[in-house]
Structure formats: C-alpha cells, structure tokens
Amino acid sequence: MKKETINILQAAMETLGISPCPPIDVEVPKTGAFGDISTPLAMGLSRTLKKAPRKIAEEIVAAIKDRGPFEKIEIAGPGFINFSLSKDYLRNTVSRLLMQDRSLLREDIGQGRRVLVEYVSANPTGPLHIGHARGAAVGNALCNLLEEMGYGVEREYYINDFGRQIKLLGMSVHAQYQLLLGGASEFPEEGYRGQYIVDVAQELLAEKAEAFKDVPFSSCGSEITAWAYLKMLDLIKSDVSIFGIKKYDNWVSERDLYDRGEVGMAITDLRDRGYIYEKDGAVWFRSTDFTDDKDRVIIKTDGSYTYFSSDIAYHKDKLDRQFDIIVDIWGADHHGYIPRIESVMQAFGYDSSKFKVILVQMVNLLKHGEPFKMSKRAGTFVTLSDVVELVGADTTKFIFLTRKADSHLDFDLDVVTAQSAENPVFYVQYAHARINSILDNAKTKGIDLSALGNTDLSGLELEEELTLIKKLLTYPIMLESAARACEPHRITYYLQELAGLFHAYYHQHKVLTEDMALSLARLALCSAVRVVLLDALTILGVTAPEKM
RNA sequence: GCGCCUGUAGCUCAGCUGGAUAGAGCAACUGCCUUCUAAGCAGUAGGCCACAGGUUCGAAUCCUGUCAGGCGCACCA
Numbered sequence: 191m192k193k194e195t196i197n198i199l200q201a202a203m204e205t206l207g208i209s210p211c212p213p214i215d216v217e218v219p220k221t222g223a224f225g226d227i228s229t230p231l232a233m234g235l236s237r238t239l240k241k242a243p244r245k246i247a248e249e250i251v252a253a254i255k256d257r258g259p260f261e262k263i264e265i266a267g268p269g270f271i272n273f274s275l276s277k278d279y280l281r282n283t284v285s286r287l288l289m290q291d292r293s294l295l296r297e298d299i300g301q302g303r304r305v306l307v308e309y310v311s312a313n314p315t316g317p318l319h320i321g322h323a324r325g326a327a328v329g330n331a332l333c334n335l336l337e338e339m340g341y342g343v344e345r346e347y348y349i350n351d352f353g354r355q356i357k358l359l360g361m362s363v364h365a366q367y368q369l370l371l372g373g374a375s376e377f378p379e380e381g382y383r384g385q386y387i388v389d390v391a392q393e394l395l396a397e398k399a400e401a402f403k404d405v406p407f408s409s410c411g412s413e414i415t416a417w418a419y420l421k422m423l424d425l426i427k428s429d430v431s432i433f434g435i436k437k438y439d440n441w442v443s444e445r446d447l448y449d450r451g452e453v454g455m456a457i458t459d460l461r462d463r464g465y466i467y468e469k470d471g472a473v474w475f476r477s478t479d480f481t482d483d484k485d486r487v488i489i490k491t492d493g494s495y496t497y498f499s500s501d502i503a504y505h506k507d508k509l510d511r512q513f514d515i516i517v518d519i520w521g522a523d524h525h526g527y528i529p530r531i532e533s534v535m536q537a538f539g540y541d542s543s544k545f546k547v548i549l550v551q552m553v554n555l556l557k558h559g560e561p562f563k564m565s566k567r568a569g570t571f572v573t574l575s576d577v578v579e580l581v582g583a584d585t586t587k588f589i590f591l592t593r594k595a596d597s598h599l600d601f602d603l604d605v606v607t608a609q610s611a612e613n614p615v616f617y618v619q620y621a622h623a624r625i626n627s628i629l630d631n632a633k634t635k636g637i638d639l640s641a642l643g644n645t646d647l648s649g650l651e652l653e654e655e656l657t658l659i660k661k662l663l664t665y666p667i668m669l670e671s672a673a674r675a676c677e678p679h680r681i682t683y684y685l686q687e688l689a690g691l692f693h694a695y696y697h698q699h700k701v702l703t704e705d706m707a708l709s710l711a712r713l714a715l716c717s718a719v720r721v722v723l724l725d726a727l728t729i730l731g732v733t734a735p736e737k738m
Numbered sequence: 739g740c741g742c743c744u745g746u747a748g749c750u751c752a753g754c755u756g757g758a759u760a761g762a763g764c765a766a767c768u769g770c771c772u773u774c775u776a777a778g779c780a781g782u783a784g785g786c787c788a789c790a791g792g793u794u795c796g797a798a799u800c801c802u803g804u805c806a807g808g809c810g811c812a813c814c815a
Contacts, residue, residue: 217754220761230757233795243795267758268795313815355815472813483741483811490813497815525742526810549743552809592763593751596743598808600750605764614763616777624775631774664754671754683752686762697770697779738777 225272243269288643300341309519331678360415366391480533588615
C-alpha cells in the first residue's frame with residue numbers, strides 16, 4: 191500500500207515537472223475519515239514552490255493518471271492528499287495473505303546488510319535476574335525483527351570472564367566448598383552469597399570429592415575458578431533457553447581477547463594513530479579528541495589494564511568483522527560509557543553513525559508494592575528462572591516489550607501474577623486461539639478450508655470487515671518503522687489494536703452462518719488475521735497458542 | 739556542580755522521527771453469556787501533553803530556560 195502510493199505520487203510529480211522530487215512521506219491517518227493512507231507532500235512543497243498547499247495538492251491530484259488501487263483521492267484540511275482503497279483491493283488482500291504473498295507482511299529493507307547486536311552480556315558470576323530479562327526480551331525481539339526485514343543478524347554475548355569479578359566467584363565457591371567440608375569459613379569480604387554458590391559448591395564436592403579440602407585458594411584457586419565459571423556459563427545459557435530467547439551466534443570471551451593479544455594490538459593501533467599518551471605513570475587514551483569529556487586511563491600505574499582496555503579491543507574486534515551496523519544494548523546505568531566507546535569507534539576510523547547504543551532502563555522490581563532491592567553479592571535477587579516459573583516467559587517478554595526500552599518500568603510481582611489473566615499478552619493470544627477455534631469448528635461442520643485463498647470474497651461488505659483488512663495492510667508499514675527505529679515495542683501496540691478489532695468483529699457478527707459463501711469469505715478473513723497475529727507474535731518471541 | 743534519560747487521563751504507558759479532532763490498558767460507573775471460547779464485547783466518565791518562551795503553514799514531538807524524578811560522572815569491574 192505504501193509503495194503503491196509513493197509510486198503514484200512520484201509519477202504525478204514527474205508529470206508536473208517538479209524536480210528534484212523531495213522524499214515522499216506517507217502516513218496512516220488516525221481516523222478513517224482521512225482515507226486509508228495520506229501524504230502531507232503538498233504542504234512541504236508550498237515553501238519552495240511559493241504556492242498555497244491546497245493549490246499544489248490539486249495540481250498533484252490532477253496529474254495522477256493511474257489511480258492504482260485507490261478508488262478515491264481527495265484533498266482535505268490544510269493540504270493533505272488522502273487516498274482510499276477500493277473494496278476489491280481490500281478483499282484481494284485477504285486472498286494474497288492466504289496465498290502467502292510475503293510482500294504484504296514485510297519489505298526487504300535490510301537487503302542483506304550485516305548487523306551485530308550485543309545484548310545481556312551479564313557477568314558470568316551468577317544466574318540471570320529480572321533486570322537482564324528486559325535486555326534479553328528487547329534484544330531478542332530486535333534481532334528477530336531485523337532478521338525478518340532482510341538484515342543479516344548476528345546475536346552476540348560478551349563474557350566478562352577476566353578480572354576481579356570472576357576471581358571473586360572462584361573465591362566464593364572455594365570458601366563455600368570448605369564450609370561444606372566443615373573447614374575454615376573465611377568467606378571473601380565481597381564474595382557472592384546466593385544459594386546458587388552453595389549449589390555449585392555442592393556440585394564441586396560431588397565431582398571432585400575432597401580433592402581441594404583445606405587446600406588454600408592460592409594453590410587451587412585457578413582450577414576452581416575455571417570450573418565454577420563454566421558452571422555459570424551453563425547456567426546463563428540455560429536461563430536464556432528457559433526464557434525462550436533464540437540462541438546466540440557468538441559468545442565472545444574477554445579472556446580470549448587478552449590471550450590472543452588483541453588488547454595489546456588494539457592499544458598499539460591507537461598509539462599508531464596518535465591517540466595514546468603517558469602521564470603520571472599511566473597510559474591514557476585521548477578520547478577528548480572525540481565526544482568524551484575526559485581522557486581515559488587504559489593501563490594503570492601498576493601495569494595492569496583497566497576494564498576499558500578490553501572494551502577497546504572488543505569494539506575493534508567488532509569493527510574488524512565488517513558489520514554495516516553495530517548495536518549494543520546496555521543497561522541504562524552504563525549510559526556514561528557511550529561517549530568513550532563512540533570515541534573508540536571514531537578513533538579506529540569508523541563512521542560512528544553506524545554504531546548505535548540502545549539503553550534499556552532499569553527494571554524497578556516491586557513486591558507488595560514495595561521496592562525489592564536486589565543484590566547479587568547478598569544473594570537477595572529474583573532470578574529470571576524464578577520469574578519465568580512464576581509469571582511465565584510470554585507474559586514477561588510481552589510486558590517488557592510494551593514499553594520503549596528507555597522508559598522506566600515497575601515490575602510488581604504481585605500485580606503481574608495476580609492479574610496475569612488480564613495481561614495484554616493473553617488478549618492478543620486469545621484472538622489467535624479464538625480464530626483457531628472457529629476454524630476448527632468449521633472443519634467439524636465439514637467445511638473445506640483448503641481453498642480459502644481462492645474463495646469468493648465479495649460477501650465481505652461490513653464496515654468492521656473492511657476496517658480489519660485495512661489494519662492488516664498497515665502491518666508492513668508498522669514493521670518497517672519499528673525496524674528503522676529499532677523499537678520492537680511498536681509491534682506489541684499494533685497487535686493489541688489488531689486483536690481489539692478482531693474481538694469486536696467477532697462479537698458483532700457470526701463467522702459461521704447459514705450462508706455458505708459468506709461463511710467461507712469470513713473464514714478467509716479470520717485466517718488472514720491469524721497469519722498476521724502469528725507472524726507478529728513470532729517476531730516478538732512470544733508463542734501463539736492454538737487453544738487457551 | 740557537569741552529563742544522559744524521563745515528565746501525556748486517578749495508575750501504568752503509547753503517540754509511527756513536525757501533521758488533521760489526544761490514544762490504549764488497568765482502576766471507577768452502566769449494560770451483555772440457552773448463539774463459533776466472557777482470558778471477550780458495547781457504553782459513560784476522565785487532559786493546561788510538568789511550566790515559560792522560541793522556531794513555522796502546523797509542536798505532545800524540534801531549540802532555549804525553569805522545576806521534579808531516575809541514573810551516571812574511578813588508575814572498580
């Protein structure tokens with residue numbers, strides 16, 4: 191619908207000899223009174239052409255020779271050109287959807303361009319919690335969306351398996367292991383105290399028996415740490431799977447970056463480019479040459495690297511892999527890092543407009559309406575797997591996706607579980623299940639559904655039916671804007687609107703009636719709605735149940 | 739103090755990158771199940787889009803300032 195409109199307008203502009211033709215913007219009007227699709231084109235031209243917008247609109251409309259699928263083109267308001275689709279075109283849409291005409295679902299806007307999306311990347315020192323779940327839901331849906339829109343997507347998880355945190359994990363497990371054996375109980379000051387540490391220590395005991403009993407951390411620490419780290423990685427991978435997130439393509443290890451010498455090489459590269467200097471016994475990156483407000487230390491006076499060093503190496507590694515777009519999804523508490531990473535990108539000569547950071551706001555977890563403070567160190571946190579068990583993966587994902595990534599979000603465990611039956615995800619899923627049930631019903635009545643795509647649809651006359659089809663036609667337009675803006679939450683809103691239109695239609699009109707031709711036409715319409723519901727839910731990573 | 743994010747109905751949030759008359763879900767009130775699933779539908783009510791300027795044909799949307807909340811400002815990771 192969008193493409194057809196633009197083509198018509200472009201042809202008209204050519205006829206009028208208006209060149210260069212400005213980019214043509216079309217939009218779906220808020221109400222049907224303004225047509226099915228509309229353009230403010232004439233208003234935008236009024237300045238350069240020095241003519242009244244309505245006058246220009248008249249000229250454009252007069253220059254349209256082939257009206258395409260539109261039966262009515264009219265000028266309204268300050269100079270909008272409003273297009274209304276013919277009923278035949280609308281009915282034909284239903285057939286095309288049933289015949290799997292993919293152009294009605296999405297446009298290939300990616301054209302194979304390669305996108306890297308990094309998300310979650312939680313430290314491998316414990317299970318994922320509710321905060322990570324939001325990043326996971328958004329990242330997963332965004333990847334699905336971009337993939338569907340024709341981009342070559344790689345999903346990536348960066349593992350901070352080097353440095354202090356991971357050592358603390360090893361020390362915590364070591365201490366817990368000694369405790370289990372009744373040994374000395376010197377638990378590290380800032381160690382992790384969650385139940386999962388006890389579980390892992392018990393596993394260690396089961397696997398290695400008393401091999402490390404009373405052995406000091408200094409002599410068995412690296413072995414235990416490496417072992418515990420692998421357990422944590424398994425735990426995270428299992429959480430990802432439990433939550434119904436598609437598998438990652440790449441797990442990039444920070445330690446590997448050091449082992450392969452990439453950190454050193456990245457710094458050498460920056461030095462060659464003239465962005466490195468030494469001061470006060472430390473080595474600095476002059477990020478102020480770019481967007482950062484202060485320079486950053488990368489090698490401390492004691493000779494060790496800062497965390498930023500491996501970040502430099504990691505982002506250079508991303509650049510070396512030649513992606514067209516690089517997306518990092520971070521918790522909003524890391525927003526202060528954007529300028530310095532952007533600076534790194536620019537220092538390596540990369541067009542930083544191809545680098546995009548999506549900030550996912552913190553999840554404000556509530557219990558009984560009260561803030562529930564989580565601390566991994568203290569072991570008081572709600573794990574992702576707990577939430578999935580309590581609330582369900584679909585509901586959790588859908589809730590996270592009904593909001594812009596950077597809006598604050600209260601996740602009240604009581605509300606979410608108590609009202610789960612009124613959750614918007616069920617509203618949408620219910621529409622899908624309901625259609626399924628109607629189709630089943632038709633089958634048991636002996637109606638042949640195999641040729642719905644070729645059914646005569648002239649019986650679709652009702653306002654509700656035409657409105658429903660128009661909504662289906664806006665699906666690819668919505669998907670495109672969601673993909674361009676990297677905002678998968680728009681899909682959830684579309685779904686609620688589509689489901690709403692369907693529920694209303696369902697209540698006002700029987701699909702299966704005495705009139706067989708009409709019944710078939712309505713069954714076809716229902717099937718077409720189902721196609722889109724299923725498609726959109728799949729992109730969100732939410733299931734579409736057959737029955738509820 | 740500086741920077742980033744947020745401020746839209748009683749509550750939680752949308753608002754399609756500047757368009758036409760401001761949108762939904764909860765909560766409140768009124769109706770609807772001998773009819774394909776009531777996890778549903780129909781209706782009522784609810785607004786100074788934080789505030790003040792500016793930009794233009796046109797602003798919830800862009801710019802400046804103010805106020806309020808959140809989060810960052812390490813030779814930690």
